[in-house]
Amino acid sequence: MGRESAGPRPPAPLWPVLAVSMALFVSFSHAADWPMGRDNPQRTGVSPSDLTEPLELLWRFQAEGAFEAEAAIAQGVVYAGTARGKFYALELNTGALRWTQSLKGGLSAAPCALNGRVYVADERGAMACLEAATGQTAWTFQAEAEIHSAPACDGQRILFGSYDQRLYCLDATTPTLRWAYETEGPVHCAPTLYEGRAYVAGCDHMLRSIDLDRGQQAWALEMDSYSAACPAVADGVLYVGHFGGAVLAVDLSSQSVLWQYAPPDAAEFYSSCAAAADRIIVGGRDKKVHCLDRRTGAAVWLFETKGDVDASPCVAGGRVYVGSKDGVLYGLDLQTGQKRWEYISGAPFLASPAIADGRLVVGDAEGVLYCFGPQDTQPK
Numbered sequence: 001m002g003r004e005s006a007g008p009r010p011p012a013p014l015w016p017v018l019a020v021s022m023a024l025f026v027s028f029s030h031a032a033d034w035p036m037g038r039d040n041p042q043r044t045g046v047s048p049s050d051l052t053e054p055l056e057l058l059w060r061f062q063a064e065g066a067f068e069a070e071a072a073i074a075q076g077v078v079y080a081g082t083a084r085g086k087f088y089a090l091e092l093n094t095g096a097l098r099w100t101q102s103l104k105g106g107l108s109a110a111p112c113a114l115n116g117r118v119y120v121a122d123e124r125g126a127m128a129c130l131e132a133a134t135g136q137t138a139w140t141f142q143a144e145a146e147i148h149s150a151p152a153c154d155g156q157r158i159l160f161g162s163y164d165q166r167l168y169c170l171d172a173t174t175p176t177l178r179w180a181y182e183t184e185g186p187v188h189c190a191p192t193l194y195e196g197r198a199y200v201a202g203c204d205h206m207l208r209s210i211d212l213d214r215g216q217q218a219w220a221l222e223m224d225s226y227s228a229a230c231p232a233v234a235d236g237v238l239y240v241g242h243f244g245g246a247v248l249a250v251d252l253s254s255q256s257v258l259w260q261y262a263p264p265d266a267a268e269f270y271s272s273c274a275a276a277a278d279r280i281i282v283g284g285r286d287k288k289v290h291c292l293d294r295r296t297g298a299a300v301w302l303f304e305t306k307g308d309v310d311a312s313p314c315v316a317g318g319r320v321y322v323g324s325k326d327g328v329l330y331g332l333d334l335q336t337g338q339k340r341w342e343y344i345s346g347a348p349f350l351a352s353p354a355i356a357d358g359r360l361v362v363g364d365a366e367g368v369l370y371c372f373g374p375q376d377t378q379p380k
Contacts, residue, residue: 032357034073037110037150038272038312039354041193042233045274047355050317052374055331055341055360059095059371063088065106066350067363069150070312073356074113074132079120080361080369081107087120088369089135092359095371099135103128109190110150110352112158115172119158121147127160127170141175143168150190150230152198157212159198161187167200167208169215179215183208190230190272192238194252201227201240207250219255223248227269229312234275234294241269241282247290249280249297259297263290272312272352274320279334281320283309289322289330291337301337305330312352321360323349329362329370343372 038045065084072079073092081087083106089098105124112119117138118130125143130136149161157178158170163186169178185204192199197218198210203226209218225244232239237258241247246262247269267286274281279300280292289303307325314321319340320332325348331341347366354361359373 033075034071034354034356035114036072036112036152037070037190038230038232038352039314041152041154043152043190043192043230043272044232044234045272045312045314045352046276047314047316049356049358051319051355051358051360053319053331053341054374055343055372056375057343057370058359058373058375061088061090061095061097061369063363063367063369065367066365067367067369068108068350068365069110070352071354071361071363071369072111072113072118073354073359073361076357077113077132078354078361078369078371079111079113079118079132080363081111081120082363082367083108085122087111087130087135089118089132090369092357092361092371095369101130101135101137105146108148109160112151112153114153115155117172119151119153121149121151121160123147125162125164127151127158127168129175139175141168141170141177145186148188152191152193154193154212159191159193161189161191161200161202163187167191167198167210169198169212181210181215181217185226188228192231192233194233197252199231199233199238201229201231201242203227207231207238207240207248209252209255221250221255221257229269229272232273232275239273239275239280241271241273243268243270245269247273247280247282247292247297249294261290261292261297261299263299270310274313274315276315276334281313281315281322281334283311283313283322283324285310287324287326289313289320289332289337291320291334303330303332303337303339307348311349314353314355316355316360321353321355323351323353323362323364325349327364329353343370345370
């Protein structure tokens, strides 16, 4: 893979494409849901649900263990797990506990809540399918090593990676293994699904495209470094950052690099990208939030925090919401990068926000789960 940009794509209006893409997202999951990591199988991190400002703290819940991954929200219920293996189902409106479940390993991957089931992966290599209503275990599947990869579901299949160097595809209703694709390194990232393919950026420096039906590799691209981030796909272009200090835009039809963003200080990018209409937003270990032009990869603005930004940004309306290890949750103007809102937790934010039904839910490293929204939406 060359380091020079292949040049921007031919000019084309992005808004019509975005509208079609968002319609697909809403048909997959109602606007009131955030059913999996980064909201949808394309992992765009863009919510179809706006947030009404000013945001107020509606409720907080003290859990057992740190929150390291974002929550899933489905049918008015928040599903979130901690590093101590505790998994919780809470009412979105009130924060009231519906049920809790204990898993054997820590939970560092976002769950997936879809069709009355919740899929949860733990660090002992188990993928558990829980009944959304009760938390009872429907089935489990055991990988050969730990799982940090947030499962993706298209309604028929569940996909996730493992440190046993495999990408797994299971039937969504039973623990039947459809296929397992072996890579050359641990698969930390969450797989991204788009037009019949699964995309993973791995610890083997490779970006891989895997056929969803057959489990065979369609193509692979050398990234020059390893990646823990899940790729985001919008309008046929994939966006992903890596530990070599760069963010790539890859045209999926030609498997070519359209542009590469590499800031002078070569920050490691652990965070996944949010792909908005004309912007790419990503957090860096240089303590900054980077906003890039989606067509060219040029920096539009930078916002500096006081800690590394490992959490992935989310976009709702004209705002970017992202937490930092400095213990602050930020609301930034999407176009200018100006700070419009903040909440100071005092504990690092490792987990990314989830946004649904006019609420923002996020957990911190001291095990507090927060829900923000307009004050007048609280139940009477």
